[in-house]
Amino acid sequence: xxxxxxxxxxxxxxxxxxxxxxxxxxxxxxxxxxxxxxxxxxxxxxxxxxxxxxxxxxxxxxxxxxxxxxxxxxxxxxxxxxxxxxxxxxxxxxxxxxxxxxxxxxxxxxxxxxxxxxxxxxxxxxxxxxxxxxxxxxxxxxxxxxxxxxxxxxxxxxxxxxxxxxxxxxxxxxxxxxxxxxxxxxxxxxxxxxxxxxxxxxxxxxxxxxxxxxxxxxxxxxxxxxxxxxxxxxxxxxxxxxxxxxxxxxxxxxxxxxxxxxxxxxxxxxxxxxxxxxxxxxxxxxxxxxxxxxxxxxxxxxxxxxxxxxxxxxxxxxxxxxxxxxxxxxxxxxxxxxxxxxxxxxxxxxxxxxxxxxxxxxxxxxxxxxxxxx
Amino acid sequence: xxxxxxxxxxxxxxxxxxxxxxxxxxxxxxxxxxxxxxxxxxxxxxxxxxxxxxxxxxxxxxxxxxxxxxxxxxxxxxxxxxxxxxxxxxxxxxxxxxxxxxxxxxxxxxxxxxxxxxxxxxxxxxxxxxxxxxxxxxxxxxxxxxxxxxxxxxxxxxxxxxxxxxxxxxxxxxxxxxxxxxxxxxxxxxxxxxxxxxxxxxxxxxxxxxxxxxxxxxxxxxxxxxxxxxxxxxxxxxxxxxxxxxxxxxxxxxxxxxxxxxxxxxxxxxxxxxxxxxxxxxxxxxxxxxxxxxxxxxxxxxxxxxxxxxxxxxxxxxxxxxxxxxxxxxxxxxxxxxxxxxxxxxxxxxxxxxxxxxxxxxxxxxxxxxxxxxxxxxxxxxxxxxxxxxxxxxxxxxxxxxxxxxxxxxxxxxxxxxxxxxxxxxxxxxxxxxxxxxxxxxxxxxx
Numbered sequence: 087x088x089x090x091x092x093x094x095x096x097x098x099x100x101x102x103x104x105x106x107x108x109x110x111x112x113x114x115x116x117x118x119x120x121x122x123x124x125x126x127x128x129x130x131x132x133x134x135x136x137x138x139x140x141x142x143x144x145x146x147x148x149x150x151x152x153x154x155x156x157x158x159x160x161x162x163x164x165x166x167x168x169x170x171x172x173x174x175x176x177x178x179x180x181x182x183x184x185x186x187x188x189x190x191x192x193x194x195x196x197x198x199x200x201x202x203x204x205x206x207x208x209x210x211x212x213x214x215x216x217x218x219x220x221x222x223x224x225x226x227x228x229x230x231x232x233x234x235x236x237x238x239x240x241x242x243x244x245x246x247x248x249x250x251x252x253x254x255x256x257x258x259x260x261x262x263x264x265x266x267x268x269x270x271x272x273x274x275x276x277x278x279x280x281x282x283x284x285x286x287x288x289x290x291x292x293x294x295x296x297x298x299x300x301x302x303x304x305x306x307x308x309x310x311x312x313x314x315x316x317x318x319x320x321x322x323x324x325x326x327x328x329x330x331x332x333x334x335x336x337x338x339x340x341x342x343x344x345x346x347x348x349x350x351x352x353x354x355x356x357x358x359x360x361x362x363x364x365x366x367x368x369x370x371x372x373x374x375x376x377x378x379x380x381x382x383x384x385x386x387x388x389x390x391x392x393x394x395x396x397x398x399x400x401x402x403x404x405x406x407x408x409x410x411x412x413x414x415x416x417x418x419x420x421x422x423x424x425x426x427x428x429x430x431x432x433x434x435x436x437x438x439x440x441x442x443x444x445x446x447x448x449x450x451x452x453x454x455x456x457x458x459x460x
Numbered sequence: 461x462x463x464x465x466x467x468x469x470x471x472x473x474x475x476x477x478x479x480x481x482x483x484x485x486x487x488x489x490x491x492x493x494x495x496x497x498x499x500x501x502x503x504x505x506x507x508x509x510x511x512x513x514x515x516x517x518x519x520x521x522x523x524x525x526x527x528x529x530x531x532x533x534x535x536x537x538x539x540x541x542x543x544x545x546x547x548x549x550x551x552x553x554x555x556x557x558x559x560x561x562x563x564x565x566x567x568x569x570x571x572x573x574x575x576x577x578x579x580x581x582x583x584x585x586x587x588x589x590x591x592x593x594x595x596x597x598x599x600x601x602x603x604x605x606x607x608x609x610x611x612x613x614x615x616x617x618x619x620x621x622x623x624x625x626x627x628x629x630x631x632x633x634x635x636x637x638x639x640x641x642x643x644x645x646x647x648x649x650x651x652x653x654x655x656x657x658x659x660x661x662x663x664x665x666x667x668x669x670x671x672x673x674x675x676x677x678x679x680x681x682x683x684x685x686x687x688x689x690x691x692x693x694x695x696x697x698x699x700x701x702x703x704x705x706x707x708x709x710x711x712x713x714x715x716x717x718x719x720x721x722x723x724x725x726x727x728x729x730x731x732x733x734x735x736x737x738x739x740x741x742x743x744x745x746x747x748x749x750x751x752x753x754x755x756x757x758x759x760x761x762x763x764x765x766x767x768x769x770x771x772x773x774x775x776x777x778x779x780x781x782x783x784x785x786x787x788x789x790x791x792x793x794x795x796x797x798x799x800x801x802x803x804x805x806x807x808x809x810x811x812x813x814x815x816x817x818x819x820x821x822x823x824x825x826x827x828x829x830x831x832x833x834x835x836x837x838x839x840x841x842x843x844x845x846x847x848x849x850x851x852x853x854x855x856x857x858x859x860x861x862x863x864x865x866x867x868x869x870x871x872x873x874x875x876x877x878x879x880x881x882x883x884x885x886x887x888x889x890x891x892x893x894x895x896x897x898x899x900x901x902x903x904x905x906x907x
Contacts, residue, residue, distance in 0.1 A: 457572075
């Protein structure tokens with residue numbers, strides 16, 4: 087009896103196998119639905135990432151020249167020119183911030199250039215170094231003591247350099263007058279801060295030349311893989327937007343108490359423009375600028391055109407809602423809370439789509455830990 | 461049917477399968493512990509997190525701090541080696557079981573079916589005379605040597621493996637798995653980087669092949685292994701299936717190897733005698749003909765009988781809950797549901813005070829690791845546990861009688877993300893229960 091059952095089951099197993107193979111011969115000329123992931127990554131590297139870093143390098147050089155001019159002749163005209171150069175530079179940074187992988191991680195670009203305080207912080211009291219704070223105390227101490235190391239990997243150091251320091255030193259209250267005392271040290275610190283940015287960006291540009299091969303040839307989706315990093319990077323960008331960029335200063339974590347001084351680029355006053363550009367760029371990454379070789383197209387090849395369209399539409403909606411927020415954002419968050427609330431809602435929807443549907447559909451993992459199901 | 465009569469299960473059989481199993485299990489556990497340690501997971505999982513998802517009723521199981529956790533893992537590694545060597549076997553197996561299970565009970569989000577399997581096997585091993593040959597214990601006390609044991613000792617391990625496979629197979633008999641080939645259809649295109657087979661990963665028939673072969677394998681493999689004539693074929697399938705699993709889904713960890721090694725227990729006594737002879741050069745002596753006899757037989761039979769009944773009931777308890785198991789996951793754990801669905805969630809919590817005047821949004825990253833957040837976002841009992849934690853945390857921060865509301869979106873097997881729980885329910889006031897949680901929204905097939 088047992089044997090008969092076993093035999094029939096074995097036959098069933100075999101026929102199932104044959105059946106499956108047959109149907110494959112019938113319909114499958116093989117890879118008609120296949121997707122060229124290396125092609126996608128090559129497109130990202132050559133059309134988006136590497137050109138964006140090259141442009142960032144240009145903006146840094148331009149900014150450095152303007153900074154030197156200002157530091158030599160400190161007047162409002164030069165300050166105004168410098169502010170324009172800075173805005174261009176920071177906007178260009180938002181076009182690379184999602185590539186938080188490989189050379190950028192090695193260099194620590196995000197924390198040294200545009201530290202957001204980490205997204206694991208509680209944003210409930212003022213005065214603390216959280217979000218896009220500026221640590222003027224450490225900056226002033228560094229200037230007066232002359233004793234500082236901008237390569238230190240600690241929060242105080244992050245908050246005393248990069249865009250935070252540039253905002254304070256060049257565009258903060260009485261920025262020009264402050265250079266009149268302790269001039270040599272202050273000018274040196276300002277130059278060191280600018281030079282630090284140049285060093286980081288130069289290094290990333292050089293490193294990408296070597297890293298490119300590794301990037302385009304790794305088509306896995308596990309943690310640390312380029313595809314995994316790109317998708318997780320998109321989710322992270324949305325997390326930053328929902329948290330330190332808009333939600334937290336708006337008072338989401340703090341019972342509605344707003345912290346206007348903690349918006350990004352507070353003294354330059356273009357935080358809304360930065361948030362908008364960041365999302366425009368994220369959409370550009372998702373659609374690969376309409377080249378047919380992006381995540382949106384990968385989704386289509388997986389029969390998930392619905393999701394691709396849903397995501398594109400949500401990106402557009404978020405961008406529209408953000409464009410309704412005028413700069414300076416620090417004023418808007420208290421003057422037009424309803425509009426901020428609207429944008430926030432759509433940001434959360436987009437974040438949800440990326441974290442759940444997109445991550446699921448692309449098989450991207452978020453942790454290294456063993457996993458035997460979901 | 462297998463005739464279960466007393467004579468058959470007390471029949472003296474060769475101890476050899478038990479010996480091989482003991483040595484292999486001990487060594488594998490040693491390697492597994494080192495791997496966990498070496499990857500830095502002791503720190504990331506049990507030392508750095510500020511909050512842990514304890515099991516209901518086991519809230520007292522807490523991490524022991526950095527030195528404590530490393531001590532615990534040292535004990536696990538050491539006792540695993542002692543089990544392999546058969547040195548102070550009873551003490552070692554009890555200690556191993558307690559320490560390993562303690563670690564697993566610290567945080568639900570680290571639950572893996574194979575950790576549960578290890579805990580169960582470690583529990584069984586405590587009662588079995590697996591140290592009566594090829595061990596340091598009998599080298600020290602040669603009088604304790606036995607070459608025969610009651611058949612049920614080996615049968616129990618085979619039963620445990622059978623439970624794992626058979627229920628894993630039953631779990632795959634659902635429309636998502638068989639008719640839609642989900643989640644394979646979602647997972648396989650992410651494996652296109654594999655050499656040779658990678659090119660086929662976009663073809664749907666491959667997903668169907670994997671799904672159907674997997675289901676048939678899990679359902680039938682035990683019968684192939686039990687039957688002498690099909691055993692070698694069966695073991696061939698064991699190798700193919702588990703090696704394929706570890707190549708396609710490396711994230712599954714050591715589970716395939718645990719099963720490959722454990723399945724050897726289905727081979728006959730004489731096979732294992734030859735294997736042990738081949739490995740050690742020492743023969744099982746025939747003159748040791750007095751079979752091992754248990755002292756408290758009746759009590760032991762009662763324990764083991766209860767154990768067997770529980771093992772058959774636990775994977776079926778999901779039948780007592782309404783709605784879709786994959787959605788509400790009530791009765792999902794401890795049921796050998798391995799790699800069965802693709803589920804992801806995003807959870808946003810809001811805190812209000814009693815008057816509804818104060819209003820805070822929770823930043824999950826402040827309290828949870830990425831792994832914890834991922835696991836919590838899709839599992840109702842973890843959501844409840846976290847909500848209670850949030851209530852007490854925000855109470856300490858000065859919110860009077862905090863109310864906790866969750867806006868949670870979940871996607872299951874490629875269906876668009878949708879609301880998972882009732883966002884208007886104050887989770888802080890909802891109790892833990894064996895009953896169905898009414899605040900889980902019913903799964904709707906259409907988007």
